[in-house]
Amino acid sequence: MNLFLAAFAALGISSSIMVIRANNPVYSVLYLILVFVNVSGILILQGLDFFAMIFLVVYVGAIAVLFLFVVMMLNIKVEEKQESMLRYLPVGGGIGLIFFLEVVIGLDKEFVPLNLLSLGPSYESEILPEYLHWGETLAQKTGIEAIGQVIYTYYFYYFFMASFILLVAMIGAILLTLHNDPKVKRQEVFEQNAREFSRTIQKAS
Amino acid sequence: MSYFLGVLLKILGLVVPLLLGIAFMVLAERKVMGSIQRRKGPNVVGVFGILQPIADGLKLMVKETVLPSNANLMIFLAAPVLTFMLALISWSVIPFGDGLVLCDLNIGVLYLFAVSSLGVYGVIMAGWSSNSKYAFLGALRSTAQMVSYEVSLGLILISTLIFAGSLNFTEIVESQKEVWFAVPLFPLFIMFFISCLAETNRAPFDLPEAEAELVAGYNVEYSSMAFALFFLGEYGNMILMCTFCSIMFLGGWLPLPILSSFDFMPPGFWLGLKAAFFLFGFIWVRASFPRYRYDQLMRLGWKVFLPLSLAWVFFVSGLMIGNDWLP
Amino acid sequence: MSLIHSLHVSFVVFLLGLVGIYLNRKNIILVLMSIELMLLGINLNLLSFSVSLDDLLGQVFALFILTVAAAESAIGLAILVIYFRLRGTIDIEFIRLMKG
Numbered sequence: 335m336n337l338f339l340a341a342f343a344a345l346g347i348s349s350s351i352m353v354i355r356a357n358n359p360v361y362s363v364l365y366l367i368l369v370f371v372n373v374s375g376i377l378i379l380q381g382l383d384f385f386a387m388i389f390l391v392v393y394v395g396a397i398a399v400l401f402l403f404v405v406m407m408l409n410i411k412v413e414e415k416q417e418s419m420l421r422y423l424p425v426g427g428g429i430g431l432i433f434f435l436e437v438v439i440g441l442d443k444e445f446v447p448l449n450l451l452s453l454g455p456s457y458e459s460e461i462l463p464e465y466l467h468w469g470e471t472l473a474q475k476t477g478i479e480a481i482g483q484v485i486y487t488y489y490f491y492y493f494f495m496a497s498f499i500l501l502v503a504m505i506g507a508i509l510l511t512l513h514n515d516p517k518v519k520r521q522e523v524f525e526q527n528a529r530e531f532s533r534t535i536q537k538a539s
Numbered sequence: 540m541s542y543f544l545g546v547l548l549k550i551l552g553l554v555v556p557l558l559l560g561i562a563f564m565v566l567a568e569r570k571v572m573g574s575i576q577r578r579k580g581p582n583v584v585g586v587f588g589i590l591q592p593i594a595d596g597l598k599l600m601v602k603e604t605v606l607p608s609n610a611n612l613m614i615f616l617a618a619p620v621l622t623f624m625l626a627l628i629s630w631s632v633i634p635f636g637d638g639l640v641l642c643d644l645n646i647g648v649l650y651l652f653a654v655s656s657l658g659v660y661g662v663i664m665a666g667w668s669s670n671s672k673y674a675f676l677g678a679l680r681s682t683a684q685m686v687s688y689e690v691s692l693g694l695i696l697i698s699t700l701i702f703a704g705s706l707n708f709t710e711i712v713e714s715q716k717e718v719w720f721a722v723p724l725f726p727l728f729i730m731f732f733i734s735c736l737a738e739t740n741r742a743p744f745d746l747p748e749a750e751a752e753l754v755a756g757y758n759v760e761y762s763s764m765a766f767a768l769f770f771l772g773e774y775g776n777m778i779l780m781c782t783f784c785s786i787m788f789l790g791g792w793l794p795l796p797i798l799s800s801f802d803f804m805p806p807g808f809w810l811g812l813k814a815a816f817f818l819f820g821f822i823w824v825r826a827s828f829p830r831y832r833y834d835q836l837m838r839l840g841w842k843v844f845l846p847l848s849l850a851w852v853f854f855v856s857g858l859m860i861g862n863d864w865l866p
Numbered sequence: 867m868s869l870i871h872s873l874h875v876s877f878v879v880f881l882l883g884l885v886g887i888y889l890n891r892k893n894i895i896l897v898l899m900s901i902e903l904m905l906l907g908i909n910l911n912l913l914s915f916s917v918s919l920d921d922l923l924g925q926v927f928a929l930f931i932l933t934v935a936a937a938e939s940a941i942g943l944a945i946l947v948i949y950f951r952l953r954g955t956i957d958i959e960f961i962r963l964m965k966g
Binding site: 510 | 899926
């Protein structure tokens, strides 16, 4: 299982490096898809099967298709991007390094006690008190049921908010990109169907 | 070790009959279309042309793979492999009987949906990497069509899932013991079938490969085995969609109530019978209907199917909650 | 499956998104993709903690972040498309000139 995790993590991280360093935007999008797929693999390893599938459906099936479409349709020229890289490297790299070290050191320092498996079974009782695994004692529920029971009760305001955000995004995207060209002829199906034959053709005289 | 061997054998036992099924599906399509159009269809190779698909496959195998000089080779070669792989891996959650399934996933329907949404990429990668106008236009059409119809497909699925109360295929079939979902949800059933036609790029929605305008759509530049992989993937997806349809609406492996004297038949037989019914429908539709225009296709997807299926979600959930019928 | 490993992955993905915004300032589509990467990193972080702490709140918020990411990319790409139609370019060097 750790082998799978290592494979997914390595592939995911290396393809996210390729996302930002590929010299063709189409490659970037394809690598982005690879990142999403690998992250869903990691989620499956964690037992979050529902979220892995939702990631695939939403990120890969919807968002990445949008990106791919836009990148392919706009036909952006491949531009030289190496030139300005060194200019901001000292400052940006320094800040980035500080951030990186801070989080990495923080991760290993702060969360080691929670990470029981990495310490081995002997340390378990010394560091943490014995606690009950409620997940095993309570009735079994699948992930979707549990999320549904929470999301439709306690967090339904947030759920509304999310749906409104999606609605606004949908209306906004349609309004922005819909562009009525008067030259384009459109088919009016209802008008066609409502037209009566006897009124359409009339005898002259 | 023996565990892996067992899994491998199971996978082979699923894939080999599938490939054979695809081969004979092609033959059946040509034969049925021939009968509908009052001609004979393939009848030279073997008795009644039964060996025709083998001959076709052999021909495709021994031909040379032509690689266009302007193509983006990596993506060009990856696209057919991806299409074929995605068509195969979605079969792992399809149950052929009670427990006769490779992986009884808890969220099988979602898995199938995710895999079918990945199927877009094979098409668009093929179209883009061929570096040809026809292929690119075909791929764009095909992608837009598949994405649009996936939305209505998902909404239709939600209604049936509310009835079934589970995302597991086995439980969905078990919950149809009383009545098949095609009976109470008949309009959705029809819409699902039509969406399946559009999702698999079949006639009358085969705009991506409109022969008159686009030669062959996204796979113009492909030849020999690469083309064969696309072909196999497409027909595999077709059979998959038909099986999916029969699991969701016609009770999967449950026997036909009117043929109760045939109850001794294995469950896979019934599933195959129902899937064959839909496949015949696919061919019949192809032989009978003229092709849609692209704006009509988009209109049907976004302005007819999407509102209708959304309304059905509201109706079904209201009905279930109001009568306290939720499973 | 330990928390630390997936936290590292999520953090590195987030950081790479950040670096991507910084490196690809000229190409706005890549900036949008980098934002997607950052949101993905955050999502993975929330989900990992949700599994580790046995708390559903993380998953619920991951769902909301997912919707926000979808909405953000849809609107962003719509703006890009309409900008390209108006100006014929989506170079950031020209977008920052607010005229017309």
